[in-house]
Amino acid sequence: MKVLEVEGLHKSFPIRGGLLQREIGRVRAVQDVSFSIERGETLALVGESGCGKTTVSRCILRALPPTSGAIRFSPQDGTVVDLAPLSRRALRPLRRHIQMIFQDPYSSLNPRMLVGDIVAEPLAVNGVGSVEREARVRALLDLVGLPQSARTRFPHAFSGGQRQRIGIARALALDPRLVVADEPVSALDVSVQAQIINLLLDLQDRLGLSMLFVAHDLGVVRHVSDRVAVMYVGRIVEIAPTRSLYSRPRHPYTEALLAAVPKPDPELRDQAAAPRGEVADPANPPPGCAFHPRCPFAVDLCRTEVPKLRETTTGHMSACHRAEELTLTGVA
């Protein structure tokens, strides 16, 4: 059963200039993005900065209004609502079902509130009584591995990893149907990052969470996600089950990404290959496939026609004209 189905999502931002701040162009941050998330599934959205992954997540949270497209969300079994056209007021009752885990464990917690109140806030806002609230906060702190004494302390008493646990407890307070995690471990030290990744994996197993995991670190993504969608300059270029995407990528950009990750193994030194050129400017993307100026396999077709995202093998979709004929290298 699908928890979320995004179809044909577009989001563009005006570029303003001149004395009167007139619109002089548009940045197409997200173009024709479609994907879905099954109940209990984690879909990772990966890509480099400016690829639109954060914009997609903000549209789903409706922190930004999408330009066009549908965001079909199922708040409970059997009902489906399109979030895209809803007003602020109409969204409010639905908010509790989609929660977010933030990247920065410092700015995401109100420094002036006790941890207990921070975790309880979504409950209080949604009219949960104080007795029930207290019990729920205790359970949540246990769930994320924080001591009960945390309730009467302020966030400044906690380290980055512990703060991230507080943020996770808050996100889970209302039993959301979908959790959007925006780079939840990228601000943490390696040893702490491992703890939080394991916690997320445990929570997925225990609660059957459905999650949209926005990240740039392919190592982290490999650990936590069931499926991966790779974005480049506003579009999804490949979407596939994790193992299949890593071992046998079907898009040259995915291959380049995997090759560029520095592997923690000195024996593989000098094998890391960097793709040539720079990431395309989303305000002025190249015609055809946006990756063609950097692609070693580009042919004339790539320079003129935008490739469609299509299924190449079961469950594995790629937006490359040559997806079927190329044999790209992944990692074992």
Added chain:
Amino acid sequence: MSASLTDDRMAQATQLQLTWWRFCRHKLALISLGVIVTFYVIAIFADFLAITDPHATDARRSYMPPQAIQLFDADGFNPHVNGLKGVRDLKTFKMTFAPDQGRKLKVVMFAHGYEYNLFGLIPTDRHLFGIEGGQPVDGIFLLGTDQLGRDVYSRLIVATRISLFIGLAGVTLSLFLGVMLGGISGLYGGWVDTIIQRVIEVVRSIPTIPLWMGLAAALPNTWSVTQVYFAITIIISLVGWTELARVVRGRFLALREEDFVIAAELAGAGQTRIIVRHMLPSFLSHIIAAVSLALPAMIVSETSLSFLGLGLRPPAISWGILLQDAQNVQVLSGAPWLLVAAAPVILVILAFNFLGDGLRDAADPYG
């Protein structure tokens, strides 16, 4: 072990406590806080601390020099002042005063003096100290007298009240205007924001002294001291609110983007809850700091307006009015003690500035 204890204290410390702890490390600010509190205590108990009726004139004691209280005499501890005898210098026709050793005026605590209302309510004639008996020309003139024979010390004490409270009143009004307009500007944005910002720019670009001169000149001569007082307050705060509005707007804009505010919104919290629970507490400390920096500006405004003769008018007593008496070089050479009113002005302004700096540094324990 003690480390973990303080850690625990830190962990459970509220925002206010953290700010206070940080503030306490700022020694200069702490001293300044003491100075300011002392000044406001003096202002509240002004009449009680004064000795001689600040309005009482007497031509016979014009320009008397400061007098010291002698604590001892031949009999031991016996606080007294010597009566002064005025002699006219036949060449210059100036009065010179010499202590009259024969007349000792005994200084007593809680002496009876002129009548006033404590806190404006309780009629009494008790003063912290004064002299018993004596003739009308007699008194304790710690800081001398002015041309009309009024006691400068008592006038200075009473002036503190108006000068400090006009600042407070002005800031309260500016605070109200600034928070309202700044809040609206930051919260709603769009064209409302644009209009308010342009208004602020225009107000700030008007040179203040000519503006005050114009406005003050428009005040009818027939107005009572109280009416003028309020009018001056309003005039001063008309300019003062813009700075506060900017601070508030800036904080609103910054906070709207904070992750924890977005988190509250995603939890389904309404606008009011977000403002009251998340935004206001976050910039309260900034406002307090801004206020403590705005207050001295208000005090200086009043002082300069009154000094120029555009603000309060006698018989009101403020530091500015006292300084007005010291405008003239001739007067100053003969009676330099009249300049003493500049001292509290400088002291209070410095203290407020140090306090404001300390508060601003302490305001963000997480910054």
Added chain:
Amino acid sequence: MVESMGRHVLSVRDLAVEFGGDRGTLRALDGVSLDLHAGRVLGVVGESGCGKSVTARAILGILDRAGKVTGGQVLLDPGTSSQQDLVALDPNSQTMRGVRGGRIGLIFQEPMTALSVHYTVGNQIVEAIRAHRELSKADARNRAIELLGEVGIPRPESRVDAYPFQLSGGLRQRVGIAMALAADPQILIADEPTTALDVTTQAQVLALLRRLQRDKGIALMLITHDMGVIAQMADDVAVMYLGRIAEFSPVRDLFARPRHPYTRALLRSVPSIRAEPRDRLATIGGTVPHPGARPSGCAFHPRCPEVIAGRCDQSAPRPVPPLEAGAACFLNEGAA
């Protein structure tokens, strides 16, 4: 241990740095010894608060005002007649300014901190060249264009007149590298040079750094938190924890036979792109303590899976002797 090392160009001995703060002084570095050799890359790796950046700043005499070197030496050209202790120099002296940027180049995490927004890229590189070398303006400009070409900036003759904000993050970091190379330094210190960059750009910049370092025989000190970057770039590795060096090893040894339990745990906790999906990571319990609350004995003992009760919490293990591979750990002392 190391065969055929290049010339010994910098030697840090028992460096100690303290920061005076609100809550008393913090010991940020506690007896750090490191060596740089021409043509070799020393990787310095550790988590936040381990002192890796402080080490770099202390070497260059650019610590924050609150920080102070309280002990040790930083010897430039050690063992030669021109040996110089940088710690003994006034950080603002002419000599030290000549060393900074002249003998030792610095690459920052965010190149914008090193670049002014008000001047063109070319102006700033020319400035840097002329600060250390007697060249005419025209010659310096030509050298700047040459440098920009060397660091792989396309169309350097037009980019030389660009302002930093007109360049992408990757190009800015290349400009940062060109700045660092302006005076032909023999030593480069790169503090997290690719942390702010995307993965494909990172690969490009790392490749560039390695090429330049090899071609010019530069001694590179590469500071990073990323074990992948270490594996790809470093010849020798110093693993730091709470202001001390936990382990010093040649890179292959470090990954094949890590000597310190902290290194072992750190390597295990790195998420791998080869992992089985949903694979749990090995974790290190707890968090890095605040430098102000350094645990007694070995600073790692509260988190160490191999802690020897009654020993590791009582006394500190011997520091790794300079120029030798080893670990500051009692387990290792026993073996030796």
